[in-house]
Amino acid sequence: MEMTERRRQILGLVVREYIKTAQPVGSEALARLKLGVSSATIRNELAALEAEGFLTHPHTSAGRMPTERGYRYFVESVMDEFELSPIEQRMISHQFHQVTLDVEQWMRLSAAVLAHTSHTAALVTAPRGPESRFKHLELIGISDKVAMLVLVLQEGTVKQQMLNLSQPLPQEELRRIANRLNDYFAGLNSARLHARARDLTDFTATVAETIASLMEQLDQRTSREIYRDGLLDIFRQPEFAAVDRMQQLLEMFEQHNLLEDMMLKLAPNQGVQVIIGREGGHDEFNDYAMVLARYGVEGEASGIVSVFGPMRMPYPLAVSTVKYVSSLLDDLMLRFYGGR
């Protein structure tokens, strides 16, 4: 089949209309939108588009709706590079400048902005380097037998952990130990830190082991925390009018291995990427879609922003929002970690 301009137009109209109404769209309705030809002509074109696999029929007397392939073509070749309006951009960037300088807050805000602007669920991961490196350690006495270990990593993550003391140690002594280990471990990754910890004994050895295992935990990809927002909005979509669909989605979120997997597959530095339905390689992902982008400095510290929803997703809006938020985070990261 030849992909004439008119067919492209009609496909675009069907996709947009279906995204808006969630109802299969018929030839009559299209004729009313796009004046110039009659519904009969449009029917012929629709049949051609269906034969090519861009559209389907739920049943004989229903209108057309896009297939996975139809959405893909729309995203690739029909959809215009829709930009957020300057007003919206300013509103968003304003919010980012108001918030305090804290990674956690940035993540929450990013998720909130993505969800509210694109009317879908948002998933955001915190920036992380390829592997964590030791930066600083602090020991604080809590009681006679307990001390708190505070660990700061190069990328800015902070972890704390309680430690049992076999014998009471004064704060002065704790500080001395911390200072010694700070010099000893400066800049090491978990493996090298682990190796160097062998030379230590007693309490310092315990501290070192604890640090190493905390860092290993962080390096495991499953330990990444994912910030989410907008789940509720998604559940209001008509696709989840059936209970089982709703449950399926809930399960996908709760045990989020699947979505995490999608995020890991994201190629580095490819700009915004769109995954539609089974393209992701998971059958459960059947009629869902995701729009993702990496932000930050590759190799240094980077994370992922993404939105997720039913396959019937406002792609133009989603793509441009993801693009804009990731560019904002790029700036922030550069500003605060760039001049290291």
Added chain:
Amino acid sequence: MEMTERRRQILGLVVREYIKTAQPVGSEALARLKLGVSSATIRNELAALEAEGFLTHPHTSAGRMPTERGYRYFVESVMDEFELSPIEQRMISHQFHQVTLDVEQWMRLSAAVLAHTSHTAALVTAPRGPESRFKHLELIGISDKVAMLVLVLQEGTVKQQMLNLSQPLPQEELRRIANRLNDYFAGLNSARLHARARDLTDFTATVAETIASLMEQLDQRTSREIYRDGLLDIFRQPEFAAVDRMQQLLEMFEQHNLLEDMMLKLAPNQGVQVIIGREGGHDEFNDYAMVLARYGVEGEASGIVSVFGPMRMPYPLAVSTVKYVSSLLDDLMLRFYGGR
């Protein structure tokens, strides 16, 4: 109406059976369970229990199901103080002893254990004192223009926050500032810290203000993080076969003011408390129920463990699990914060 022993028994059977099957239970079924009298006799007793408001009828030809009042009577006067089996107790306590000494991990584990053992959703808050008190502060240079402030509070909470530097400060200088402020602020609450911060200037003033506002944030009750688990199991209950019920529940969880409110109302040191339906004072809480208990040392650091589910909840199991988990947390808290 006189509450004879037989009526109490029958009420107990109806409640237990309804909890198990989620179906209204008829006189015939009861006669099969509790031998000795015929279904006709039981029908008379059921009518009496219904007249008193312990049971209802969804419609003429359906069996009986408990009302809010019925559940209340069951919890108060019928249900035997059901203890978790020693084997279950040992399994749970074993899990607690395996986990590292970290408040966050305890909370997660508590929620998980509550949810899995009682087959409902669990909500747990971290231990907190009546107001936060300054313990320790650390300043760590991240780049030329950015430093990280790590704040440790008496109750063991750790907060971090990035700070913009107007001019570069060497790590040595940062440390000196931190030491000075550590002495200056030791043991203060946010109000007094705020007052004392007025005497400071320049960067130290910024640091002090940041600390004060972080502490105020934490003191606001809404900032408490709630650990959750077992949401998914709850959604599989037959009460949520309708989509709107499911959405209503989701909303209750997402904007969790309501549940938080219930938790705040919990009287201190009352042992395990059960809230059934409208008793909580919220109309939306209509056929839900909650079982709560406070743990920790009142006035020092305490938190709440609770489970939440439909009014048709396995009360004996829920009550005993909440009781056991809270006692375990009591022990842990005493062990690590008691000897301060």
Added chain:
DNA sequence: TATTAGCACTCTCGTCTGTAGAGTGCTAAC
């Protein structure tokens, strides 16, 4: 050759009806 009007055909969805089944409440007997 591309477009269009006309029309038979198909499928869904909401409404209505009828029936089987479950459980009650009452009465009269034990």
Added chain:
DNA sequence: GTTAGCACTCTACAGACGAGAGTGCTAATA
């Protein structure tokens, strides 16, 4: 006080039916 018997009520499910929507095809038209 307890029980058997029975009429009565209500639900849940299945089948029937008509209105409405939209298609695909055919034949006429520009």
